[in-house]
Amino acid sequence: MFELAALAEQAVLVHVNFPQEASTEDLQELKMLVASAGVTSLHVVSTNRQSPDAKFFIGSGKAGELASLVEESAANVVIFNHELSPSQTRNLERLCQVRVIDRTSLILDIFAQRARTYEGKLQVELAQLQHLASRLIRGFDNERQKGGIGLRGPGETQLETDRRLLRERVKGLKQRLEKMTRQREQGRRARQRSEQPVISVVGYTNAGKSTLFNRITQAEVYAADQLFATLDPTLRKIMLPQFGEAILADTVGFIRHLPHDLVAAFKSTLQETRDADLQLHVIDLADARREENINQVQLVLQEIDAADVPQLLVFNKIDQLGQLPRIDYDDAGLPRAVYLSALTGEGIALLQQALVLLLSQQHIQLSLLLPPAAANWRARLYQLQAVQQEEFLEDGSCRLLIQLSAAQWARLQKQSEQQLENYIVSQTVF
Known part of the structure; x- marks a missing residue:
């Protein structure tokens, strides 16, 4: 992935005032984001619109002014304080002849600069690739790969090759992060057991x-x-x-x-x-x-x-x-x-x-009467080390005395879609 700070040091910022947004504060935040990315802000272009322009986001007239300002100031990047569509980005880059960055790409670049751990770097790369997936473009020829003997035919365009490689990379990153998620979950359970x-x-x-x-x-x-x-x-x-x-x-x-x-x-x-x-x-x-x-x-x-x-x-x-x-x-x-x-x-x-x-x-003690159909919640409560007493009744139901934090109980209720509330016999907050 490209790093904004390495490729672009002189930027023109673009901000559009929409009636429904607190625009002046967002503009100040954009300047802070640009400074955090290590980029110098040369000029700020502001305009008012009722809605984004489909082609250039800021309208063709303002886009022409932006292109002239970029050329005069010798800026090598344009940064928008909004999220641009892939087509808007392409149109603006062709007009201004410099790289165009939207707010999302800017934040992703800052995260890429800040990541220090292996997991953090994987997470940032995954986010960048997912954002890039819909923005892959090639030249107008979109040259196809040349096939050898037994491989002749329409072939695969370079753009299709890039997309395939990107999908494979994303799949590999997700697998690594899933493994690290399981490791985090083990540590989380250990902390829960230690109370x-x-x-x-x-x-x-x-x-x-x-x-x-x-x-x-x-x-x-x-x-x-x-x-x-x-x-x-x-x-x-x-x-x-x-x-x-x-x-x-x-x-x-x-x-x-x-x-x-x-x-x-x-x-x-x-x-x-x-x-x-x-x-x-x-x-x-x-x-x-x-x-x-x-x-x-x-x-x-x-x-x-x-x-x-x-x-x-x-x-x-x-x-x-x-x-x-x-x-x-x-x-x-x-x-x-x-x-x-x-x-x-x-x-x-x-x-x-x-x-x-x-x-x-933030701790509560509850007496629950779980029917046989709710045995999965019994297992979950044991997993949380919350069960203090247990008694099985003749009808197959189970009476549990549990103690856990109010936050854990709130999460369990939400996960059960409030079904656990129906099993409460008594409740004590302490």
């Missing part, structure tokens, strides 16, 4: 997740003031006062319109967020777009089926606003939000206090 709660750090990119992770765990995860500074997930044990050990997981940051290819490729990595007992949603308090960023993170969590996990809001960077650290509580008296500074360490003790309160509250 150590898992806390997943989520949030918008550049909100300070890795800085907070380093502050709590004394780890040395790379942290910088740039989008997607860290990509590969990191897990560390932490000791919470008056509670014991827990596992903290740092994950990739989210962003507006996160490419679906990336979400699919990082499925096993994001599993850590989905299976966590608690999410720390880190929010940049000093960012004027924080409410929109919060909504975008919630949308991604819904997309990866992690919206049901209990969540603690962590408002970071209070040092930039001169605020004091504090805890906000909900109507039930449980921590809802913590205000702190990961950079200076202010409020870290309050965060630990909030974690102890929440993790202590």
Whole structure:
């Protein structure tokens, strides 16, 4: 796969204002993405449209202006703050005579630069190939392969050969990632058996997740003031006062319109967020777009089926606003939000206090009466090491006393499409 930073250092940015979008903020984010990719922005072309143009996205007149600006500034790449169709990309490249990159390709390139582990590199390559699959083009001749004796005939075009090789590569990458997913699942089950709660750090990119992770765990995860500074997930044990050990997981940051290819490729990595007992949603308090960023993170969590996990809001960077650290509580008296500074360490003790309160509250004990047809759920509960007592009745049903985290129970209910609710005899929250 090509790397944007290696091929293109001088870029012209293009942004279209649509009535239904918060365009000015998206444009600022595009500039941050371009800077994170190591590319210099020469000019920004903005225009207003009611809907995208089918041929050039920005209309033929504006496309002509863009081509002239690219030639005058000697730019060698055009970056759109939107997703382009393959035909729009081809038309713009022919007109401007430089490579045209859309928002998805830009994010994929940044991920390619950030990936450090073997699994991370495989995931990024898979996402890039899946995105490239519909964008393979060749010259106008589309020359066919030459057949030898016994192989004469129409043959296979070079484009068809490329697509076949791409499909084979994607298949091989998926097989490797499936193997690594099984290995991750084994580690996840071991953590569940050890009864150590898992806390997943989520949030918008550049909100300070890795800085907070380093502050709590004394780890040395790379942290910088740039989008997607860290990509590969990191897990560390932490000791919470008056509670014991827990596992903290740092994950990739989210962003507006996160490419679906990336979400699919990082499925096993994001599993850590989905299976966590608690999410720390880190929010940049000093960012004027924080409410929109919060909504975008919630949308991604819904997309990866992690919206049901209990969540603690962590408002970071209070040092930039001169605020004091504090805890906000909900109507039930449980921590809802913590205000702190990961950079200076202010409020870290309050965060630990909030974690102890929440993790202590997030366990329930249930008495279930499972009919013979629900034996698969009995096996699943044993797999989670949740069964404390078991009794078989004359009609073949099974009475179970189980204890597990509220997050695990919520996931089981969702997986059973709420059928498990019908088997509850009694429930105790502690």
